[in-house]
Amino acid sequence: xxxxxxxxxxxxxxxxxxxxxxxxxxxxxxxxxxxxxxxxxxxxxxxxxxxxxxxxxxxxxxxxxxxxxxxxxxxxxxxxxxxxxxxxxxxxxxxxxxxxxxxxxxxxxxxxxxxxxxxxxxxxxxxxxxxxxxxxxxxxxxxxxxxxxxxxxxxxxxxxxxxxxxxxxxxxxxxxxxxxxxxxxxxxxxxxxxxxxxxxxxxxxxxxxxxxxxxx
Numbered sequence: 001x002x003x004x005x006x007x008x009x010x011x012x013x014x015x016x017x018x019x020x021x022x023x024x025x026x027x028x029x030x031x032x033x034x035x036x037x038x039x040x041x042x043x044x045x046x047x048x049x050x051x052x053x054x055x056x057x058x059x060x061x062x063x064x065x066x067x068x069x070x071x072x073x074x075x076x077x078x079x080x081x082x083x084x085x086x087x088x089x090x091x092x093x094x095x096x097x098x099x100x101x102x103x104x105x106x107x108x109x110x111x112x113x114x115x116x117x118x119x120x121x122x123x124x125x126x127x128x129x130x131x132x133x134x135x136x137x138x139x140x141x142x143x144x145x146x147x148x149x150x151x152x153x154x155x156x157x158x159x160x161x162x163x164x165x166x167x168x169x170x171x172x173x174x175x176x177x178x179x180x181x182x183x184x185x186x187x188x189x190x191x192x193x194x195x196x197x198x199x200x201x202x203x204x205x206x207x208x209x210x211x212x213x214x215x216x
Contacts, residue, residue, distance in 0.1 A: 006165035007102055008154045008183065009132075011113035012046065013170040013191040014207075015095045016123055019046060021085035022077075029077045035061050043191050047114035047145040048173035082122055089123045092190070094207040099131045101216030110134040110154040112167070114145050114174075134158050146173040148180030155181060168210065175199045186210060 013019040023042045026049065030037045035057060045053055051070050058065045103109055109132045113120060117137045120129075129135065134157040136150055143149040155162055162182030169175045170188045178185045179199060187200035188210065194203045204210045 003164050004107065004166060006108040006110065006155075006158050006160045008110040008112050008151060008158075008165055008167045008178070009099070010047075010167070010169045010171075010174045011111055011115060011120065011124070014168055014188055015091060015099070015111070015128065016089055017092050017190075018086075018089040018123055019043060019170075019191045021081055021089050022046075025077050025080035025085060028080055029073055030057070032076075033063075035063075044172065044196060046171035046173060046191065047177075048171075050144060078116065078119060081119065086119075086122045091125060091128055092207055094211060096128055096131075098207045098211045098216060099128060101211060102214065103131050105216070108133050108158045108160055108165075110136065110158050112136045112150045112154040112177075114138050114150070146176035146180070148177050148182075151178045151181035151183055155183075169200065170197075172196055172199070186213070 009015055012022060023039045026042050027037060027039070037057060054070060054073065055065045099109060111132045113136065115137060117139050120135065120137055134154055136154045136157065138144060141149045141153055151167060155165060165183055167178035167183045167185045168188065169178060169185055170191050175185050175187060175197065176199070185200040187197035187203045188207065189197065189203060189205055197203050204213060
């Protein structure tokens with residue numbers, strides 16, 4: 001990867017060990033409405049719990065999602081995440097060393113996440129946030145993963161071509177989004193097994209394993 005100029009990271013499940021908290025808060029939101037949703041389903045649909053997926057969950061339970069209810073669900077999930085869980089969310093052990101190592105090599109770095117900016121601010125330590133040249137949150141785009149818009153926005157903000165960048169992801173929707181933007185993808189098995197990450201160019205156990213590959 002001698003032509004590599006930029007690395008674009010997902011946040012939850014890649015930089016932050018936070019997916020367990022998102023899963024717990026989503027399960028609580030659905031449970032309040034009488035829906036039992038498995039943790040596996042939420043992990044598999046990370047970053048892609050949009051209208052189609054959520055409406056499908058309600059339909060499978062013989063229910064309809066009323067007008068405006070999706071926005072209510074998202075606000076409730078964010079509130080639960082921030083109130084109950086974010087204080088226990090931590091970066092993965094090798095996150096800072098990996099990101100700082102890439103920065104030290106002169107690479108441009110972006111964070112491309114389906115989380116909203118208040119969620120990112122609450123969970124991402126300043127010393128990590130400061131390593132990124134660009135942070136793209138859900139507030140900055142109109143279409144979310146698996147649509148390519150988030151990664152296209154990251155590339156645009158960095159001012160680099162997709163051919164000189166790589167994305168680091170942990171879920172199918174993120175991989176699809178990065179591919180749609182023209183990026184190669186390196187995936188981590190931090191939340192899902194390799195069978196869910198087959199579209200990635202290579203799969204690694206964690207950030208430490210990835211750092212060895214990138215020779216940080």
